Amino acid sequence: MKLDVRNMSGAVVDSVEVLDDVFDAPMNSALVHQVMVGQLANKRQGTAKVKTRSEVAGGGAKPRPQKYTGRARQGSIRSPQWRGGGVVFGPTPRSYRQRTPKRMKREAIKMVLSDKAREQQLVVVDALQLSDAKTKQVAQALRALEVDSSALLVADVIGEDVVRAARNIPRIRTLPVSQLNAVDMLNARKVIMTVGAVRQAEELWGGEYVRIKRQAAAAVSADEGEEE
Numbered sequence: 001m002k003l004d005v006r007n008m009s010g011a012v013v014d015s016v017e018v019l020d021d022v023f024d025a026p027m028n029s030a031l032v033h034q035v036m037v038g039q040l041a042n043k044r045q046g047t048a049k050v051k052t053r054s055e056v057a058g059g060g061a062k063p064r065p066q067k068y069t070g071r072a073r074q075g076s077i078r079s080p081q082w083r084g085g086g087v088v089f090g091p092t093p094r095s096y097r098q099r100t101p102k103r104m105k106r107e108a109i110k111m112v113l114s115d116k117a118r119e120q121q122l123v124v125v126d127a128l129q130l131s132d133a134k135t136k137q138v139a140q141a142l143r144a145l146e147v148d149s150s151a152l153l154v155a156d157v158i159g160e161d162v163v164r165a166a167r168n169i170p171r172i173r174t175l176p177v178s179q180l181n182a183v184d185m186l187n188a189r190k191v192i193m194t195v196g197a198v199r200q201a202e203e204l205w206g207g208e209y210v211r212i213k214r215q216a217a218a219a220v221s222a223d224e225g226e227e228e
Contacts, residue, residue, distance in 0.1 A: 003117065003124045005195060010144030016124060016195055019206040023122075023198075025114040028107070032182060035108035038098040039183045046094045053078050053086030106205050108182040113201070116191050123192045128153060133161030135168045142172070145192060152188035154180055156196035177201050 001024045005014040053059070059078030066073055078085045116122040123145050130137050142151060150171035153162070158176050166172050175184060177197040185191055193201070 001117075003122070003198075005124050005126055006145065007126055008129070008141040008144065010141075010146070013126060016198060018198060019202045022110050022202055022206045023114050023117045025107075025110040027111050027115055031104060032108045032111055032186075035100055035104055035182050036186060038100040039181065041096045041098045044096040046096050048091040049093055050087040050090030052088075052090070053080060056084070056086045059085075105182070109180060109185075110205050112182050112185045113191070116185065121190045123147075123190060124198060125192060125194055127194055127196075128155050128159070128162050128192075130161055130165060133165045135165050138162070138165045138172075139169060142169070145190075147190050147192070149189040150187065151190045151192055152184055153192050154197045155194045156200045177204070 001018050001020050002015045003018055003023070004012045005016050007013050053076070056078040059076035063074050063077050064071065074082075076082075076085075080086055080088045113122065125145070130141075151173075153166060153172065153174045154177050155162075155174075156177055158174050163174050166174050171188075173184065173188065177193070177200045180201070
C-alpha cells in the first residue's frame with residue numbers, strides 16, 4: 001500500500017510504501033468498541049459517595065407520636081423520604097477498571113489507522129518542523145493540509161516548540177507514536193503522521209509484509225494458470 005507524503009505547505013513531495021497489516025487491516029467494530037469502552041472506563045475515578053440513613057447525622061428520636069395525630073407514621077427524620085435524609089441505593093466508591101489484553105489494544109490501533117487511511121483522513125508529512133514556535137505557523141500548516149476540524153499530530157519525536165505552538169489551537173493534540181491509542185484517534189477527524197512515525201508504528205505493531213504474501217500467492221496462481 002502506498003501513501004502520499006506532503007510537506008507543511010500541503011504539496012505532495014513523495015510517496016511511501018507502508019505495511020498492509022498496519023495500514024490496511026480489516027475493521028472489527030466490536031473489538032474497537034470494547035477497547036474504547038475499557039480505556040474510557042479506566043479513566044474514571046470511582047470516588048462518588050453519598051450517605052445512607054445510617055450515616056446521616058441526627059434522627060435518633062422519633063419525630064412525633066405513633067398514633068392519634070392524623071399524620072403518617074415516622075420513625076426518623078433521616079429516613080429517605082425526609083429532606084436531609086439518607087439516600088437509597090446511592091453511589092459508593094468502586095473501581096470501574098476493565099482489563100484489556102495488549103493484543104486487543106494493538107489490533108484496535110491498527111484497525112483505526114487503517115480506517116483513517118481508507119477514508120483519506122490519514123495525512124503523512126515529511127516532518128513537523130517550524131521555523132518559529134508560533135501558533136500562527138501551525139494554523140497555516142493545518143489549513144494547507146486541509147484540516148478544518150479536530151486533528152491529532154503524531155511524530156516519532158515531538159519537539160517542545162511544536163507542542164507549545166499547537167496547544168493553543170482548539171481540538172488539536174500532539175502525541176508521540178509510542179503513546180498512540182485508539183480513543184485519541186477516534187476523537188480526531190484527521191491523523192497527521194510523519195514518515196518517521198509511520199516507520200516506528202510499523203516496528204511497534206507491524207508483522208510480516210502482507211502485501212508481499214499476496215503478491216507471491218498471485219504469482220503462484222498465475223504460474224499455475226499458464227501451466228494449464
